[in-house]
Every structure is written in C-alpha cells, then in structure tokens.
Amino acid sequence: MRQSLSTAVRFLVCLACLFSSRAVPVQAGRLMAAEITYGSLSSGTISLPGQADTYTFTAQLGDAIIVSASRVSGSLWPKLRLYDPQGHLIADKSSAIHTEIAIDLVQNFIFLPITTNNAASSGPALQLRPGPPETIAAAPGVYTLRVSDGFNGTYTGSYNLYLQKRNPPSGAASAAYAQNVNGAIAQPAEMDAVTFTAAAGDRIIFGMSRVSGDLWQKMRLYNPLGVLVQEISSAIHSEMNYTIPAGASGVYSIFTMDGFNGTYTGSYNLYIQKLNPPSAAASLSYSQTVSGVIDQPAEMKALTFTAAAGDRIFAGMSRASGSLWLKMRLYNPTG
Known part of the structure; x- marks a missing residue:
C-alpha cells in the first residue's frame, strides 16, 4: 500500500512538473x-x-x-x-x-x-x-x-x-518610380524596408545591386495587406518584375536583406521603375543621339520614342567612359 501511494505521489509530482x-x-x-x-x-x-x-x-x-x-x-x-x-x-x-x-x-x-x-x-x-x-x-x-x-x-x-x-513596415523609407535608394545591411538578420505607392495596372521593375561587402541581394515584395507576392535572391545583382493586379492599388513594401542565410552584410543600391510608361524618362526621336550616365550600381535610365506599325528600327549604344557594360532593353507600349 505504501509503495502504491508512493508511486501515486511521484506520478502527481511529475504531472505537476509537466504542466509547469x-x-x-x-x-x-x-x-x-x-x-x-x-x-x-x-x-x-x-x-x-x-x-x-x-x-x-x-x-x-x-x-x-x-x-x-x-x-x-x-x-x-x-x-x-x-x-x-x-x-x-x-x-x-x-x-x-x-x-x-x-x-x-x-x-x-x-x-x-x-x-x-x-x-x-x-x-x-x-x-x-x-x-x-x-x-x-x-x-x-x-x-x-x-x-x-x-x-x-x-x-x-x-x-x-x-x-x-509588413503592412506597412515601421520606419520604412519611401521611394518613387525612377528613384535609386542607397542602403546597408550592417548586421545578420537585419532587413531594410522601402515603401512606394502603386496603381492597378502598373508594370514595375526592381533592381538591387551590391555596392560593398559580401551581401547577397535579396528582395521581397509585399502588397498593401502585407502578403508576400514575389521574392528573388542573387549573389551580386537581383531583378524582378511585377504587375499590380486590378483592385490592388495602394502602398507596397520592398524588404531588402541578405540572401545567404541572412548572415552576410554590405551596402547596396535599390532601383524602382514603372515600365508603362517609365517615370522621368527623356524623349527622343529618330536620328537623335542621346548622352547619359550610369553613376550608381542598380541604376537604370529610360528613354521613350513614338513608333508606327511597320517601322524597322535600329538602336546603338557605345561606352564613352568608365567600365560600364552596355545593356539595352526595349519595351512595347504596355510595358
């Protein structure tokens, strides 16, 4: 009897420890x-x-x-x-x-x-x-x-x-289309946040480039509700495209961070631009020469021109100074 009572007491003690x-x-x-x-x-x-x-x-x-x-x-x-x-x-x-x-x-x-x-x-x-x-x-x-x-x-x-x-992030910087944002991930696990306002139908391109350190470029795009809609990561330069759905206008958030287990650090540039049409774009016409400079990583420059059905067009680009590798992209009127 004493043994069974002792066993019961031990059971109750262990049960109490479990709950606590x-x-x-x-x-x-x-x-x-x-x-x-x-x-x-x-x-x-x-x-x-x-x-x-x-x-x-x-x-x-x-x-x-x-x-x-x-x-x-x-x-x-x-x-x-x-x-x-x-x-x-x-x-x-x-x-x-x-x-x-x-x-x-x-x-x-x-x-x-x-x-x-x-x-x-x-x-x-x-x-x-x-x-x-x-x-x-x-x-x-x-x-x-x-x-x-x-x-x-x-x-x-x-x-x-x-x-x-995520809806919206606290202490986030605000940005507009055609803007280059400078930032730094100084410690592991850190994230930077940038917000921007977008309208339904906007076709947007995001670019992120490493400036210093060993940071892997990772971007996450959240809609106004804080829902993750797109994510991308790369060692040196990352890009993503997103079209704002109907009925989803509002303030969007871009989170930047390290894409290699959240442990690397460094500075970066972030660029946001609309494609239909691009903001702050210069206009040009046939037979015109335009001068420009890419003076920061991730930066993009936009030009617009009017074309008619059946036009056969040639475009050329040459480096004038620096170490720039020349890259062109052509978008139609819908972006």
Whole structure:
C-alpha cells in the first residue's frame, strides 16, 4: 500500500512538473523579458545548453508580422517559439543558421475542416488572400518570443533577432518610380524596408545591386495587406518584375536583406521603375543621339520614342567612359 501511494505521489509530482514546464515559464518569463518593437534589431547569446532568451512585443489586430533570427557566432541553431497573449504556443521554427516566422493578426476567422464535407463552423469570416502566412492569430496584446538552440538544446552561440510589421513596415523609407535608394545591411538578420505607392495596372521593375561587402541581394515584395507576392535572391545583382493586379492599388513594401542565410552584410543600391510608361524618362526621336550616365550600381535610365506599325528600327549604344557594360532593353507600349 505504501509503495502504491508512493508511486501515486511521484506520478502527481511529475504531472505537476509537466504542466509547469509548459505553461508557467511563458507567463512568468514575461516579467524578465526584453521588450522589442517593430523595426528593431536585438542581439543576444545562448551561453549554456538549455538556455532560452525571452522577448515580448505588442501587436494589434490587422498587423502582419515577420520575425527572423540569425546565428552570429558559435554553433547555435536559432530556434524561435512564439506564444500568444494567453501563453499558447502558436509557432515553432528552427534552422541551422537562419530562421523566420510570419504571422497575421486577423480579427475573426472560421475553421475550414479538410477531412469532411461539413459546412464551416459559424462566425465572422476571414477574407482569404493569396500567399497566406504560416500562422494566423486572433488576439491583440503582448506576444512572447523565446530564442533557444534548435539542435536538441545543446549548442551555444550569439544571435541577432529582427522584428518588423509588413503592412506597412515601421520606419520604412519611401521611394518613387525612377528613384535609386542607397542602403546597408550592417548586421545578420537585419532587413531594410522601402515603401512606394502603386496603381492597378502598373508594370514595375526592381533592381538591387551590391555596392560593398559580401551581401547577397535579396528582395521581397509585399502588397498593401502585407502578403508576400514575389521574392528573388542573387549573389551580386537581383531583378524582378511585377504587375499590380486590378483592385490592388495602394502602398507596397520592398524588404531588402541578405540572401545567404541572412548572415552576410554590405551596402547596396535599390532601383524602382514603372515600365508603362517609365517615370522621368527623356524623349527622343529618330536620328537623335542621346548622352547619359550610369553613376550608381542598380541604376537604370529610360528613354521613350513614338513608333508606327511597320517601322524597322535600329538602336546603338557605345561606352564613352568608365567600365560600364552596355545593356539595352526595349519595351512595347504596355510595358
């Protein structure tokens, strides 16, 4: 009898430990957490196996959020765990060098079962959008992030943590068509954000070139809702084209970052231009010679001319100075 009672006591103790390890640390940990805000980059170190650093941030309904973590030194596998204001685990991501979590705070949503043909449960509906985030949450308030090692909790090292809103990003620079924007990714996990206003039907080209450092050029384009619509990465120069869909006018965001596991750094130039027609373009006519200069990486110059059906046209371009490799692109009236 004493043995069975002792066994029962041990079971209850272990059960209590189980519940406390899952629920209590998240709530209690907020008392010792560092508070972070959108657009901020934080640095930390996991110096002991099993250690976890805790951060909190406040989110509002409608916020579209991205969180990233990159290893800076050591053997750490960055692991992110995101808890909602009630302490429920809603996202858990880890990777060897760089990891990210995307979350949208939606006011109300319905659950659509995928294993039955029953009607969805009652309640206000979520307006479905292309490219949904990994996680959808419904509660505004204080969210908790825990950073730890993702390889059995045994590796250690330093890391950078970046938090940003995607609709629109906090502290973002604004740009216009035909503008060259200079920037720098100075630390691992860092992202820069640029916003611009676009109208339905705009056909847009984006160019990003490395100026210094070992940065791999990575661009992400988000629509006014904060939905990722296009992404590209390359070692030295990246380009992408996008046409604004009908009914999707508004403020778009370009995020620039390192495309090699989020660890490389350097300066870059970003260029945005509309193709139908290009902004601030010079006009020319047949038999005319035009002089121009490309004086910054990623820069593009645009010229327009009027042509009639059946015209057979020749265009030539020669370098006058510098090391420029000559490149021409011809676009029709629709871009």
